[in-house]
Amino acid sequence: MEQQARTRRLLPSVMMRCGTSKGLFLHRRDLPQDQSLWSNVLLSAMGSRDGDSRQLDGVGGATSTTSKVAIVSKSTRPGIDVDYTFAQVGVGSSKVDFSGNCGNICSGVGPFALDEGLVEPGNGQTEMDVRIFNTNTSREIVETIKIGPDGKFCEFGDYRIGGVKGTASEIEVAFINPAGSMTGKLLPTGLPQETLNASSTPGMEPFTVNVSMVDAANPFVFVDASTMPKTWQSLDRNDPMALEIVEIIRRIAAVRMGLARDEASASQVRGTPKIAILSQAESRTHNDTTPDIHVTSYSMGKMHPSFQLTGAVCLSAAISIPGTVVSDIAERQDYPTPPGTPDEGLEGVISVKSGGFEKQVVIEHASGEITARVKTREDSMEGLAVESVTVSRTARRLFEGNVLINV
Numbered sequence: 001m002e003q004q005a006r007t008r009r010l011l012p013s014v015m016m017r018c019g020t021s022k023g024l025f026l027h028r029r030d031l032p033q034d035q036s037l038w039s040n041v042l043l044s045a046m047g048s049r050d051g052d053s054r055q056l057d058g059v060g061g062a063t064s065t066t067s068k069v070a071i072v073s074k075s076t077r078p079g080i081d082v083d084y085t086f087a088q089v090g091v092g093s094s095k096v097d098f099s100g101n102c103g104n105i106c107s108g109v110g111p112f113a114l115d116e117g118l119v120e121p122g123n124g125q126t127e128m129d130v131r132i133f134n135t136n137t138s139r140e141i142v143e144t145i146k147i148g149p150d151g152k153f154c155e156f157g158d159y160r161i162g163g164v165k166g167t168a169s170e171i172e173v174a175f176i177n178p179a180g181s182m183t184g185k186l187l188p189t190g191l192p193q194e195t196l197n198a199s200s201t202p203g204m205e206p207f208t209v210n211v212s213m214v215d216a217a218n219p220f221v222f223v224d225a226s227t228m229p230k231t232w233q234s235l236d237r238n239d240p241m242a243l244e245i246v247e248i249i250r251r252i253a254a255v256r257m258g259l260a261r262d263e264a265s266a267s268q269v270r271g272t273p274k275i276a277i278l279s280q281a282e283s284r285t286h287n288d289t290t291p292d293i294h295v296t297s298y299s300m301g302k303m304h305p306s307f308q309l310t311g312a313v314c315l316s317a318a319i320s321i322p323g324t325v326v327s328d329i330a331e332r333q334d335y336p337t338p339p340g341t342p343d344e345g346l347e348g349v350i351s352v353k354s355g356g357f358e359k360q361v362v363i364e365h366a367s368g369e370i371t372a373r374v375k376t377r378e379d380s381m382e383g384l385a386v387e388s389v390t391v392s393r394t395a396r397r398l399f400e401g402n403v404l405i406n407v
Contacts, residue, residue, distance in 0.1 A: 010402035019104030019393040020163040020306045022066040025112045028073030039096040044405040046089040053092035064300040067091050068105050074118045082113045085135045088271050097271035100218045101136045103309025107173050107393035110143035111153035121147050137181035144172040162368020163306035168394035175313050175389045178216040188257040192323035212324040213257050217313035219273035221253040224325045250275040270300045281364045291364035292330045307365040313389040316361040316372040
């Protein structure tokens with residue numbers, strides 16, 4: 001039996017650790033002009049062409065957080081330095097999802113652009129802003145990065161993030177006007193909170209949950225953990241049945257948010273909307289870094305080891321909206337009263353530090369904490385407009401060279 005002739009070619013690439021994710025960074029010029037041809041290239045590079053859950057024939061890391069790709073090019077848009085497209089490559093499937101952005105991977109775009117000569121610093125400049133246009137969500141991100149004496153990205157510093165060992169230089173990632181990234185609205189259904197009914201799943205008792213469906217940087221479904229069904233409450237969070245319950249809620253919400261025609265089509269796009277289960281923070285101290293809320297997040301049908309950066313953006317926007325699940329849980333946060341403080345002084349306090357229309361939000365997740373700064377303003381049409389949400393990350397260039405791909 002004759003073997004079909006196949007060729008391999010070199011694909012220039014850079015691997016980076018960005019926040020709590022790891023991904024392959026590519027120049028747009030090295031991919032086919034026709035974007036519909038990108039999937040086969042990315043599947044081959046990452047090792048998912050044959051649906052291999054271990055990605056042995058590629059550079060993917062066999063988890064959703066290490067099977068990501070960023071495609072970057074110099075931008076022709078006014079006021080924008082680079083265009084960036086995110087791709088989530090399936091693990092155990094031959095699918096590539098371009099439907100949303102990844103904030104962690106996004107944090108590496110500024111450093112990549114600088115090191116690859118897509119942006120140029122001025123003489124003696126030690127810090128610069130890189131203005132990025134994310135093509136998945138049609139939103140602008142501004143990254144503030146450090147510059148070394150050689151004019152390249154300076155990755156060394158003393159900033160630490162949850163979920164990553166060691167320290168590095170701080171990268172400020174500001175999501176500008178993040179609301180409505182895929183649905184056109186901060187609240188896609190027009191309601192800050194509502195009840196979802198799961199009543200048509202074979203072999204499972206009907207249940208209801210309280211959720212807020214919010215779209216800022218990425219569309220998210222935020223679920224009040226106290227309303228989750230007893231079956232989920234009794235299971236390990238990684239138990240297949242527990243994961244299926246979470247996925248059922250995500251599919252129902254996808255239809256409700258207008259992101260899918262029906263639950264069957266929602267199951268084919270695992271990347272959006274994303275889903276997170278919220279509860280009161282486990283820390284009980286009262287200071288500037290006390291968490292406002294605890295989050296258990298999910299990615300591509302599995303528990304996320306920390307929390308998506310776009311999730312932190314979306315949650316920070318949602319906590320600013322009265323009546324959301326996020327706001328309600330934060331208001332229920334119970335802090336001990338410092339000695340000598342009258343009881344009524346801290347009753348109902350939440351640790352969202354207000355300064356006019358600017359707030360700091362501290363989010364607790366499985367690997368630590370993440371802090372965000374959210375700026376909002378009153379809006380005559382929407383009631384509240386989110387001007388920006390800023391989160392800090394670190395990034396590291398791991399290798400540069402070529403990936404061999406099958407074509």
